[in-house]
Amino acid sequence: MISRNLPEYLVIFGAAEVAGYVVVPVNFRLTAEEVLYVLKHSGAVAVFLEGAALVELGREIRPQVPDIRLWISIGDGVVDGYVNWSHWLESGQSEPPGWPVHENQPAYIFYTSGTTGRPKGAILPHQGQIGNVLVQAAELGLAREDRVLLVMPLHHVGGKWLSLVTLIRGATLIVFSTFDPEAVVKSASEQQITVTLMAPTMIYRMLKTEGLDLKRLQSLKTILYSSAPMAPDLLKEGIQVFGPIFAQVYGSTESGCVTWFAKSEHERALSSAEYGRLASAGRPALGVDLMIVDDYDNVVEPGKQGEVCVLAPWVFAGYWRNEEATRAAFLNGWLRMGDVGRIDEEGYVYILDRKNDxxxxxxxxxxxxxxxxxxxxxxxxxxxxxxxxxxxxxxxxxxxxxxxxxxxxxxxxxxxxxxxxxxxxxxxxxxxxxxxxxxxxxxxxxxxxxxxxxxx
Missing domain, CATH: 3.30.300.30 (ANL, C-terminal domain)
Structure with a gap:
């Protein structure tokens, strides 16, 4: 699937989950060479593309992947050499397939962003993702009456998790194709948005974009942030502007939800005695065990720095077609996060940086x-x-x-x-x-x- 955020994206996810097909979301900003690598490495057999630019990209790489049997264009009009999305839906059957979908069967393969080299395909099975989403729904406290704004891309695991949490709780999901601060303020006001998930960079842009009337966001009761830590001073500014509505989830494509830093904990941390806690990622989420190990893989005491390792039912199953990387990712069954961190005496986790950085x-x-x-x-x-x-x-x-x-x-x-x-x-x-x-x-x-x- 190579597309911006669209309702069709969610339809493809849902249909594949029911039918037992594996979805491989692809970042639509990748170059032709990068997309070609993912298509070849994943063994894709069908490709969905949206928009004229991406269809043109498909034409460029199509001769190099002859094993792909189906190319589908999303959008109005008929594109030469592609099956139109609407026509394809009309030709399908309404009954679900008769074969079973097993709990350990892969649901998605998310290719990592490649911050350390060639992207690796993280295999996420069905059962693990259900557990991961249920825990996040419980931690977030999402209600049926909530209206959730999705601005994180669906090719990023954070966007996918938020969409699943929203659908499982029966809340309303408003999908944005791309992030734009002015459009977010306008939609949040008109649609009475109550919950959203943003990367810290997005929050920074919201705070720094001149002319934004952030007072229009009075319906917003939770801003969940993830993907990277926020500087305490910036977080403090955000709380002063938006109110005590910030919560943090720490995790990765491979790990799922690892820690949770609740809104109430952010508010307490603003007191002078606990201000430094704003730099933390919270405490381990329900069902998660976490330890810090040194360079010799020995568990260290609270306060000591080392690599973060986690154990949880929803940790990924390994890297697609990469046994060496899979072995390197685990320590006696514990997932190596690749982050340097520490735990304080009260169980709060502090992520200091990527180990490779x-x-x-x-x-x-x-x-x-x-x-x-x-x-x-x-x-x-x-x-x-x-x-x-x-x-x-x-x-x-x-x-x-x-x-x-x-x-x-x-x-x-x-x-x-x-x-x-x-x-x-x-x-x-x-x-x-x-x-x-x-x-x-x-x-x-x-x-x-x-x-x-x-x-x-």
């Missing part, structure tokens, strides 16, 4: 997210991405890629001087490069791998 400079560990949070607290910095680059003296040095706000006259020294007042000297960027934009994935997460590749 850790910078070691002069023997000291530096987490890029901490440097990025400091940079983003500057009123003239719009976006920031931090990576380690080779350095003869230090092994690696901290380099910051910075997008300035319009009209800013900041120079590299201004940026480093600002950081010195907020970070240890070893964490301060030794090099600052101003750029017009940062490479991101489909939910706005900065692709540090791309930044490093540009330095090679």
């Amino acid at each position: 850790l910078i070691i400079t002069g023997g000291e560990n530096v987490y890029p997210s901490a440097v990025e949070a400091a940079l983003l607290s500057h009123p003239e910095i719009e976006e920031a991405g931090v990576v380690g680059v080779p350095d003869i003296e230090w092994g690696e040095k901290v380099k910051a890629f910075v997008v300035l706000k319009d009209g800013s006259r900041l120079g590299p020294k201004d940026v480093t001087d600002f950081c010195r007042g907020r970070l240890g000297s070893h964490k301060c960027p030794r090099e600052v490069q101003f750029v017009r934009e940062l490479p991101k994935n489909s939910v706005g997460k900065v692709l540090r791998r791309k930044l490093r590749e540009n330095q090679a």
Whole structure:
């Protein structure tokens, strides 16, 4: 399925779930080469495309995947060489197929965003996804009367989970094809939206877009955020603007829901004694066991840093056609999250950074997210991405890629001087490069791998 968010996307998901077919959602922003890799690797036999641009992309790659038997165009009109969506529906049968769908059978294969290289296809079985969604529905407290706005892409597992949670609870789902702050405010006001899920980048854009009348969002009672941590100062600003309506879910394509940070916990954390807890991802969700291990796979004490590992009934079944990566993903049955984190004495989990993004400079560990949070607290910095680059003296040095706000006259020294007042000297960027934009994935997460590749 290669499409923006559309009602047809949900129809395809639902029909495939009932019939036992496996859905492979594909990011519609990928290049032809990237799409071709997913189609070949997954062994796809049918492709659904939406819009003229994607149909043209299909024409480009179609000769290279002769095993795909069915190409369907979604939208009005007949496209040469494609089966029209409406005509295809009319030719089908209304009765469900007669074969059983087993609980351990794959429901979806979600290809990871490729932040660490070639995307890998995460296999998500039926039973695990049902358990995952039921837990999230319970944690979220969604009611039948709720009206849920879907702005996260359905090719991202967060968008899929929210749609399933909404449908399971019998609530109303309003689907946006793409994210636009002005359209969100207008729709949320007119449709009386009560719940939505956003990536932190989306929330940031809502707060920083000039001219938005955020007072129109009075019906909104829950903003769930995921995909990346939020800087505490930005989260505090969000709570001041929207009210105490923020909740966080931490997880990944492979893990499903891992931790939950409830609205009430955000509100308590605003007190001076617990302000630092705004940096946490909450506590393990229902049904989840979590541990932190060191570089030798030994469990560490609370407060110590290490790799986050989880055990839950809905953890993925492995990577499609990649046994080596599957073996590397598990530690005695526990899923390695690939994140560096710690747990405090009360069970709150803090995600410090991706393990592969850790910078070691002069023997000291530096987490890029901490440097990025400091940079983003500057009123003239719009976006920031931090990576380690080779350095003869230090092994690696901290380099910051910075997008300035319009009209800013900041120079590299201004940026480093600002950081010195907020970070240890070893964490301060030794090099600052101003750029017009940062490479991101489909939910706005900065692709540090791309930044490093540009330095090679």
